[in-house]
Amino acid sequence: MSLSPQWLDELRARISLSGVIGRSVRVQKAGREFKACCPFHNEKTPSFTINDEKGFYHCFGCGAHGDVIRWMTDHQGLPFMEAVKELASQAGMEVPAPDPRAAMRAEQQKSLHDVMAAAQDFFVRSLAGEGGAEARRYLASRGFPQAIVREFGFGYAPAGRQALKEALSAFPEAMLIEAGLRIVVEGKDPYDRFRDRLMLPIMDARGRVIAFGGRILAADKTDAPKYLNSPDTPLFDKGRTVYNLHRAAPAARSSNRIVVVEGYMDVVALAAAGIAEAVAPLGTALTEHQIERLWRVTECPTLCFDGDAAGQRAAMRAVVRALPMLMPGHSLRIAVLPQGMDPDDIVKKQGPQAMEALLAEARSLIDVLWEAEKAAGPLDTPEDKAGFKARLMAHADTIQHPDIKALYRSELNQRFGDFAFARRERAPFQPAQRTGGQRGGAQRGGKGQPWKPAPPPLPADATARMQKIGSHDALLAAVLAALVARPAAIQRHAETLARLHPAQSSQAALLDALLALADSQDDLEEGRLLTILGERHLRVPSAMDFGEIRFGFLAQREGSAEELADAIALLVEFPEVEAALETANQRYQSELSPETEAEKERLRERRLALLARLGQMGRARASLE
Structure with missing residues (x-):
């Protein structure tokens, strides 16, 4: 059924929210709002407010929030369409006639839900069968209680390439493929995606299976990804789905805390230790959509990251993504785990109280931002x-x-x-020693360095090259193209690349994807990097993006790897020096002193040297022809 946003807004406008809630909960007038004891958690002092003008309710105790339709689904337990029909009847509105195309899509999704439910039943049976012995041994080694194994729906995917197809023979193979359970490769017969893996179902907000995650069991399969998730399907969008949110949300509203860990096995480990409000992204860095979903549950989720370099990069990416979205009262906190330890290690070796202590020490978003850039x-x-x-x-x-x-x-x-500008203890003043040919013996080059003249002006061809490159965008485009051609270089330069802030949104999106792939290898399980980027609709720069300028590091030859490293370092340093020079010029205008003049000159000389280096990079590529 197709319901337009305009029709739903009209429905909300015609309904008194306080009147609907007042049928189930005792409400009291409080100024222009109403208040009540929250029906979503036990409380003695009212913290639940209802605003008829704005059309929403909000609990300051547990974070429950929504409009009149959300009330009917969350509190009354009605499905969405049943809630809409009930409210439309109260408002005297006609529900729009069904749209055949929308009905067809809904029927298709319903059929895929049936497929996923049947697959889950098959995986659970396989875990209990003879072939699931190794998977059961692995679960026993992790110390997961049987109650946790049943609650999270662990299963086992047999090793055969056609096992799932045979078990689900009642469904057409096209549906198995569309649900992400089978893989189609040109020139070969389709085969099961998950084979010889411990399986976990991934569920939507209503507890329906929409995807699967599988952990490899065979230790000798070093060429296969350790964890494998379902691909995006009509049911599953991994950038919008938060694993375990349907179970964690009620616990999070009671504790006013939600914990975001790296993977679903970490979620299970914390649940077994009594921390029920844990969730995880699914093979990607935390996305804007996932942050928004978490904020609907609690205003300040706590993100857990490893203490190693990869964990710190992931924390900084989460900070950068959250900054544009910040709202009053809504933020993130960052908890850093000891290096080389995951939540399961901490719980098993030090006990749940150690994990609770780490969560209690989580830092604010601004503290993490300050420390990350300070250490950059x-x-x-x-x-x-x-x-x-x-x-x-x-x-x-x-x-x-x-x-x-x-x-x-x-x-x-x-x-x-x-x-x-912290005051520092200074050494007693020492008169400079005069040396022949240097008036006054003053040194302007820095600590212990003799004064040096400014570098000569740039050659005309280098200046022309800089004009063609234009704000170093062309160099960045060339670097991105080189990284796509040499994926191994992404990990090698990841820490430096994370300091880049591309002005063009397309370049920023490509860089973010490359850094995410460097940390999460399961996205590279099939095909080449270009195929993955193409599926995400990310364009790889071509020669047209850098015009007539040609860069040596794009050629596969001796020394090109070092030139690529130089180019990346230049991309990071040049805008920093430009910004520092602008600040130094402003300070010089307001504070005329030898120190501010020396600072301005040093930055100007460094900028000229960087421009000259960029011109040399262009010449190096041109000389290849």
């Missing part, structure tokens, strides 16, 4: 510090909410001032 590079010179400040302000400027943006800028500026 050296902070020895004024230009280093200015670059650090520029990066912080660039992050703050991505925040869409004006009040939060202003508060972030103010807080980060205050922290930077305390850090950069």
Whole structure:
């Protein structure tokens, strides 16, 4: 049935939310709103508010939130369409006639739900059968109680390539393929996607199976991914689905906490330890859609990341994605696990209380942002510090909410001032020693370095090259093309690449995908990197993106790997130096002193040197022809 947003808005406008809720809960007038004791959790003091003007209810105790339709589905337990029909009857509105195309799509989805339910039954039976012995031994080694095994629906996919097809012979093979249970390869017969794996069902908000995750059991299969998820299907969108949310949400509303861990086995381990409000993304970095879904449950989810470099990159990516979305009262907290340990290790070796202590020590989003950028590079010179400040302000400027943006800028500026301009003990003044040919013996080049003249002006051809490149976008396009051609380089340069902030959305999306793939190898289980990027509708830069400029690192020849590393370092440093130079010029205008002049000159010289290096990169590629 097709219901337009306009029709649903009209329905909500005609219904008194406080009147509907008041039939089940005692409500009291409180100014322009109503209040009540929350029906979603036990409380003695009312924290549940109802706003008829805005059309929503909200509990400040457990975070329950929604409109009149959500009330009917969450509290009254009605399916969506039944809730709509009930409310339409009260409002005197006619429910629109069924749309045949929408009905066909709904019927198709219903059929796929039947397929997934049958597959789940088959996997559970297989786990209990003779072929599931190894899977049962693995579950026993993890120490999962039988109650947890049953609750999470563990199963086993037999090793045969046609086992599932034979078990689900009542369904057409086309449906098995559409549900993501079978793989089609050109020139070969279709075969089962999951083979000889411990299986876990992935469920939607209503507890229906929409996908599967499988863990490999054979230790000698080093060429196969350790974890394998269903592909995106009409039922399953992994960028929008949060594993275990249907079970964790009620517990999270009671505890006012939701814990986001790396994978579904971590979720199961925490549930076995008594932490029921744990969820996980599915083979990808946490997406904007997933953050929004978590915020509907609780206002400040806690994200757990490993203490290694990959974990820190993942934490920073989550911070960058959340910043533009921040709303009053809604944020993230970051808990860092000991290096080399996952939640299961912590619970087994140190007990659940150790995990609770780590969660209690989770840091705020702004603290993580500050520490990550502070650790991103050296902070020895004024230009280093200015670059650090520029990066912080660039992050703050991505925040869409004006009040939060202003508060972030103010807080980060205050922290930077305390850090950069802290008074230090200075050594007693020592007159400089005069040396022949150097008036006054003054040194302008830095610690212990003699003064050096500024570099000569750039050649005309290098300046022309820079004009063609235009804000170094062409160099970034060439670097991205080189990384796609050499996937192994992505992991090698991941920490430096994570500091890039492409201006073009297409380049930013491609870079984000490459970094995610570097951390999560199961997306590379089939085909080449280009195929994966194509499926995600991400365009790989071509020669047209960098015009007549040609870069040496794009050629497969000796030394090209080092040139690629230089290019990546240049992409990171150049905008930082540009921002630092702008800050230094402003400071020089307001504070004329030898120190500010020296700082400005050092940055100007560094910028010229970087421009010259970029010109050399262009010449190096041109010389290949």
